[in-house]
Amino acid sequence: xxxxxxxxxxxxxxxxxxxxxxxxxxxxxxxxVAKDVKAILNDDALYNEAASEAFPLYNKSHMxxxxxxxxxxxxxxxxxxxxxxxxxxxxRTAQVAKIDHIKQVCTGARPALDEELPSxxxxxxxxAVDMEILKYVGEAYPKGICxxxxxxxxxxxxPGSDFELAVVISATRLSPxxxxxxxxxxxxxxxxxxxxxxxxxxxxxxVGAHYFEEGNVQLDAKHECKDSSIxxYVGEAYPKGICxxxxxxxxxxxxPGSDFELAVVISATRLSPxxxxxxxxxxxxxxxxxxxxxxxxxxxxxxVGAHYFEEGNVQLDAKHECKDSSIxxxxxxxxxxxxxxxxxxETEYLASLQDSYSNLPDTTFKxxxxxxxxxxxxxxxxNTLQFSLTKDxxxxxxxxx
Numbered sequence: 001x002x003x004x005x006x007x008x009x010x011x012x013x014x015x016x017x018x019x020x021x022x023x024x025x026x027x028x029x030x031x032x033v034a035k036d037v038k039a040i041l042n043d044d045a046l047y048n049e050a051a052s053e054a055f056p057l058y059n060k061s062h063m064x065x066x067x068x069x070x071x072x073x074x075x076x077x078x079x080x081x082x083x084x085x086x087x088x089x090x091x092r093t094a095q096v097a098k099i100d101h102i103k104q105v106c107t108g109a110r111p112a113l114d115e116e117l118p119s120x121x122x123x124x125x126x127x128a129v130d131m132e133i134l135k136y137v138g139e140a141y142p143k144g145i146c147x148x149x150x151x152x153x154x155x156x157x158x159p160g161s162d163f164e165l166a167v168v169i170s171a172t173r174l175s176p177x178x179x180x181x182x183x184x185x186x187x188x189x190x191x192x193x194x195x196x197x198x199x200x201x202x203x204x205x206x207v208g209a210h211y212f213e214e215g216n217v218q219l220d221a222k223h224e225c226k227d228s229s230i231x232x233y234v235g236e237a238y239p240k241g242i243c244x245x246x247x248x249x250x251x252x253x254x255x256p257g258s259d260f261e262l263a264v265v266i267s268a269t270r271l272s273p274x275x276x277x278x279x280x281x282x283x284x285x286x287x288x289x290x291x292x293x294x295x296x297x298x299x300x301x302x303x304v305g306a307h308y309f310e311e312g313n314v315q316l317d318a319k320h321e322c323k324d325s326s327i328x329x330x331x332x333x334x335x336x337x338x339x340x341x342x343x344x345x346e347t348e349y350l351a352s353l354q355d356s357y358s359n360l361p362d363t364t365f366k367x368x369x370x371x372x373x374x375x376x377x378x379x380x381x382x383n384t385l386q387f388s389l390t391k392d393x394x395x396x397x398x399x400x401x
Contacts, residue, residue, distance in 0.1 A: 142269075181210045191297015
């Protein structure tokens, strides 16, 4: 057989391949992947070009949370708060954080300008939603983060106009020492329809997990949902979770008659590398406040990631999207309605994940394996949760005797 001629990859091809590996890094593991990619490329200029393009996209898609200098709070790196490539709005504190994407650190912060913030009318809604989402995230997502943004109608000055908010929730648990990482991300778009006095919510949920103990298993699940009406949520549902509410559109609205949008971002992370597992929950809820229709429309994106890597490699990366709506009400009533909708969809999605993966040992995992392994001994699928692979293999093969 003739030898196959090897063709040298062009710099453009190398760049695309490097970006693919970086963008597909498991939750919380891009720095490890970047180190290997840089070593393989052996070309600093080529690596820097790929990293400068991939890291911002990865950071925004994973909705990473970074601490601001001087313990001024945390900022979620999301497209809803992005002012430019390096500056991101933190609506709860009205600060603009300066981000080094490749190092994944916040290098500085400044007060937000008036034109970067929503109007007082929209901010009243955004703050009310933000407070309720904070309660939910604090209860449901250990170390989760959330934010609420106005995505449409941020300049609305009062009743009479529609607007939208987006709720973003992100929770991550990283435990590389236990060979696992995970994350949850959800985005809820909420439309406030003034004429119809309705809130409509649409959610997108995503769960991710990576388990790499004696193997490499990843989960990437997505779900969409919708509902109408509201919230009292982050503090109850996400222990140690963090959330923010942002005005993403219509921030200059001064009163009724104009539409605006908010975005709620929730992020909860639990990192336990000493136990070989990490995980996160991230959700973003976009809320449209439609004044003419008296309607709120919510769209949510949820993402859950987990990585377990004790003697193996298993990842979960589940995503889910949903939407809902409700009537336009007073700021306090809208906040309660929005929180209730988000709570309903995220609780429902989490329950569906638990039901799906509780049956994995008897279904999916069993079907992936041959009937008899190389040891010629049947695997006890009925007892996988209590099964110690290393211990039993050592005993079976007589290792260490």
